[in-house]
Each structure stands twice: as C-alpha cells, then as structure tokens.
Amino acid sequence: MKVLFAVVWKDMIMELRSREMLSAMLVFALLVVLIFNFAFELDATTRANTASGVLWVTFAFAGTLGLNRSMAMEKDYACLDGLLMAPVDRSAIFFGKVLGNFIFMVIVELIVLPIFSVLYGINLFHQGFIFVVLLGSLGYIIVGSLLSSMTVQTRTRDILLPILLFPVAIPIFIAAVRASRAFLVGTEMVEVMPYLNLLIVYDIVFFAVAYMVFDFIVQE
Amino acid sequence: MVPKPQLLRILDFVTVVLLLIATGLVFFYAPIEAIMGNVQKVFYFHVASAWVGMLSFMVAAVVGILYLAREERKWDTIGLSSVEIGLIFSIIAVVSGSIWARPIWNTWWTWDPRLTTTTIMIFVYAAYFMLRSGIDDPDKMARFTAVYAIIGFVSVPLTFFSARLYRTIHPVIIGSNQPGATSSFEMTVSMQFVFFFSLITFTFIYLDLLWHRVRLGILQEKIIQLKMKLYD
Numbered sequence: 416m417k418v419l420f421a422v423v424w425k426d427m428i429m430e431l432r433s434r435e436m437l438s439a440m441l442v443f444a445l446l447v448v449l450i451f452n453f454a455f456e457l458d459a460t461t462r463a464n465t466a467s468g469v470l471w472v473t474f475a476f477a478g479t480l481g482l483n484r485s486m487a488m489e490k491d492y493a494c495l496d497g498l499l500m501a502p503v504d505r506s507a508i509f510f511g512k513v514l515g516n517f518i519f520m521v522i523v524e525l526i527v528l529p530i531f532s533v534l535y536g537i538n539l540f541h542q543g544f545i546f547v548v549l550l551g552s553l554g555y556i557i558v559g560s561l562l563s564s565m566t567v568q569t570r571t572r573d574i575l576l577p578i579l580l581f582p583v584a585i586p587i588f589i590a591a592v593r594a595s596r597a598f599l600v601g602t603e604m605v606e607v608m609p610y611l612n613l614l615i616v617y618d619i620v621f622f623a624v625a626y627m628v629f630d631f632i633v634q635e
Numbered sequence: 636m637v638p639k640p641q642l643l644r645i646l647d648f649v650t651v652v653l654l655l656i657a658t659g660l661v662f663f664y665a666p667i668e669a670i671m672g673n674v675q676k677v678f679y680f681h682v683a684s685a686w687v688g689m690l691s692f693m694v695a696a697v698v699g700i701l702y703l704a705r706e707e708r709k710w711d712t713i714g715l716s717s718v719e720i721g722l723i724f725s726i727i728a729v730v731s732g733s734i735w736a737r738p739i740w741n742t743w744w745t746w747d748p749r750l751t752t753t754t755i756m757i758f759v760y761a762a763y764f765m766l767r768s769g770i771d772d773p774d775k776m777a778r779f780t781a782v783y784a785i786i787g788f789v790s791v792p793l794t795f796f797s798a799r800l801y802r803t804i805h806p807v808i809i810g811s812n813q814p815g816a817t818s819s820f821e822m823t824v825s826m827q828f829v830f831f832f833s834l835i836t837f838t839f840i841y842l843d844l845l846w847h848r849v850r851l852g853i854l855q856e857k858i859i860q861l862k863m864k865l866y867d
Contacts (some may be wrong), residue, residue: 565766570769570770582758583786583787585755589797589800589801620789621786624785628786631703631781632778632782
C-alpha cells in the first residue's frame with residue numbers, strides 16, 4: 416500500500432516540476448473539442464446526442480498521450496528498473512502507475528468538462544454523468560497502463576499503443592458513451608443499468624487480469 | 636529435414652476428403668431454403684469459418700497462459716500459428732457474411748453484435764502481429780504477445796455484450812426469435828446435418844493448417860539458432 420502511494424507521489428512531484436504531460440494532454444483535448452466543432456454541423460438537439468461521443472473521443476486520444484508519456488518517462492530515465500530492484504510487490508508498482516495515470520486523466524477531464532459545457536451550451540454536471548466518466552476512465556487507464564508498459568519497449572512505441580488499446584477498449588466506449596448520453600438526455604435508470612453494469616464488470620475483470628499478468632511484462 | 640509424420644499425412648488426406656464431401660453436401664444434398672434461396676448456402680461455410688476464428692483465438696489465449704507458466708518456445712509458435720489461421724478465417728467469415736447479407740438484408744454491412752465483435756476481434760489480432768514485429772528480443776516478444784493474446788481474448792465476451800446492448804439484426808438460427816425462449820434449431824434435419832458436417836470439416840482444416848504451420852515455425856526457430864551458431 417505504502418509503495419503504491421509512493422509511486423503516485425513520485426509521479427505527482429515529477430509532473431509538478433515539469434508540467435509537460437498535463438499541459439500537453441490538456442491542450443490536445445481542447446484542440447480536439449475545437450476540431451469537432453467544425454467537423455459537425457450541430458444544432459441544439461444533435462448536440463445533446465453527440466456530446467458524450469465527442470467527449471469520449473477526446474478523452475481517448477488525450478488518455479493515450481498521457482499513457483505514452485507516463486510510461487516513456489519510466490523507461491527513458493530507467494525509473495522502472497530502479498523501482499523493480501526495490502524489494503516490493505510488483506503489482507503495487509503497477510497499480511501505483513495506474514492510480515497516477517488515472518489522477519492525471521481525471522484532472523484533464525475536470526478541466527475539459529466545464530469548457531466543453533460552455534462551448535457546446537450543454538449542462539454536463541449531472542452526477543450520473545460524472546460517475547460514468549470516472550468508471551470509464553478507470554477501465555481505460557487500467558488496460559492502457561498494462562498495454563503501454565508493453566508498447567513502450569517496442570520500436571513503434573507511440574503509434575502502437577492506440578492500435579493495441581482501442582479494439583480492447585471498445586466495450587468501454589460503447590457503454591460509456593451510451594450511458595453518459597442517457598444521463599444527459601434523461602432516460603430511465605433501468606435502461607442505463609446494463610451499461611453501468613458492463614463498465615463495472617469490465618473494470619473488475621481487467622483489474623484482475625492486470626494483477627495476474629503484470630509480473631510477466633516487466634520480468635527480465 | 637524432419638519428414639512429415641504419418642499422422643499428419645493421414646490428417647491431410649482426411650481433411651481434403653472431408654472438404655470435398657462437405658462441398659458436395661452443401662451444393663447437392665442440403666435443401667434450398669424457402670425464403671432466401673440458394674444464397675443461404677453460404678451460411679454453412681460462413682458459420683464454420685467464424686467458429687474456427689473463435690476456436691483459434693481461444694487456443695491462442697490458452698497457449699499464451701501455458702507459455703507464461705512454462706516458458707517453452709513451442710507454446711509461442713503454436714500461439715502465433717493459431718492467431719494467423721484465426722485471423723484469416725475471421726476475415727473469411729466477415730466477407731462471406733457480407734456477401735450473404737447483400738441480397739438478404741439489402742446492405743453490405745450492419746452494426747449487428749456478432750458482426751461487430753468479429754470485426755473488432757480482427758483488429759485485436761491484426762494488432763497482435765504489429766506488436767510482434769515491433770520487438771526484437773524473442774523472449775520478450777513471446778511474453779508480450781502471450782499477454783496480449785490473453786487480454787484480447789478476455790475482451791471478446793465483453794465486446795460482444797456491449798455490442799448486443801447496442802442493437803441486433805442477426806438472424807437467430809440457434810434459438811427462437813423471442814428473447815427468453817428455450818433454444819431450438821430452426822433448421823430441417825438435413826440442413827442440421829450439413830451444418831454440423833461443415834463445422835467438423837472446418838475444425839479438421841484448422842487442425843491440419845495449425846500442425847503444418849507449427850512445423851514451419853519450429854523449422855524457422857532451428858534456422859535462427861543455426862545462424863546464431865554460425866556467427867559465434
């Protein structure tokens with residue numbers, strides 16, 4: 416447990432000092448939102464329907480950036496080797512990275528959501544909506560951290576992560592977009608529940624898979 | 636050169652014979668479907684291909700676990716061979732389904748759950764090859780691809796359920812059209828026979844191709860090792 420928080424703390428301090436990753440993720444996310452504005456002709460009703468989709472595309476790409484940077488830092492500065500030499504449970508290191516990545520993604524989302532609300536003229540501050548965003552981001556980050564710890568060791572590093580991640584993360588996209596749209600549009604809870612259940616199951620399943628499999632990724 | 640084992644020769648022969656019989660059955664024995672006509676006959680090989688796709692990815696995941704547990708090269712070779720075959724047959728399934736769909740549903744494509752899931756599976760396993768080619772160290776490559784095969788396979792049921800929540804149009808052959816009904820075959824006996832025969836034939840094709848491909852993989856390993864000895 417302490418190891419986990421130590422890893423998160425390390426990531427926070429590094430980011431505080433350089434602020435590279437957050438600023439890159441944030442600017443990129445806002446640019447994507449901007450491009451979508453010109454990509455579609457959105458009248459008021461269509462906006463409510465497509466808002467969640469646009470948001471999730473934004474989060475997906477910004478998340479990929481963050482994941483790449485986070486793992487690249489570990490690899491390039493040999494942090495990961497140092498961490499692995501410590502006599503601690505490997506999974507604590509992994510989940511420390513997961514938590515760190517998750518916090519960064521949530522920070523970016525917290526900034527993008529209000530701006531998006533203003534630009535698109537939709538009120539996004541529905542607690543169900545926020546809950547879906549968090550659940551979906553968690554699943555995305557868990558699988559993303561696992562895959563990025565592999566791709567960072569390949570030659571085609573940055574390009575490979577989206578190629579590996581997006582197909583596996585499709586359930587998150589489907590469920591999160593549908594569920595968040597349902598909350599925005601005001602559908603009955605009973606229709607939303609299956610999507611929420613799917614997200615929760617996805618998060619739990621990949622949490623377990625990551626726990627079992629991470630050792631094999633970092634062993635020498 | 637390791638000579639072809641006797642069992643493999645027999646398997647080759649049996650597979651070819653089965654395929655010829657299956658083709659004959661499909662064209663001459665299976666009845667012409669009432670509503671869809673002759674196009675429906677694509678179904679026999681289409682479902683069998685999709686079945687081989689699923690089977691091979693399951694094998695790849697299991698073999699991935701075995702590799703991580705035991706670290707023997709042969710599991711990696713079997714996994715690679717299985718994914719190759721699975722990818723081809725999944726593509727065959729999607730394309731043949733598309734050909735079937737055009738006259739029947741008047742569209743080349745729909746976002747039906749089974750179709751969506753198979754397409755996403757194709758992407759997952761195409762990415763498998765990209766991952767493979769991006770790593771030089773063979774041990775790392777084997778480990779990472781084993782992990783990815785497991786992750787990919789675990790995501791398939793989740794993808795299927797999420798796509799099914801999305802919508803459905805696929806004809807329900809196995810099971811009634813009413814949700815919640817107990818399953819029953821909406822096919823005549825002769826159609827069922829040809830259907831299961833095709834499934835078995837394609838399973839034989841899979842095993843035959845797998846065995847050949849694994850032999851090829853083992854030979855490739857030997858060549859690499861010989862080359863390394865040469866440059867020592």
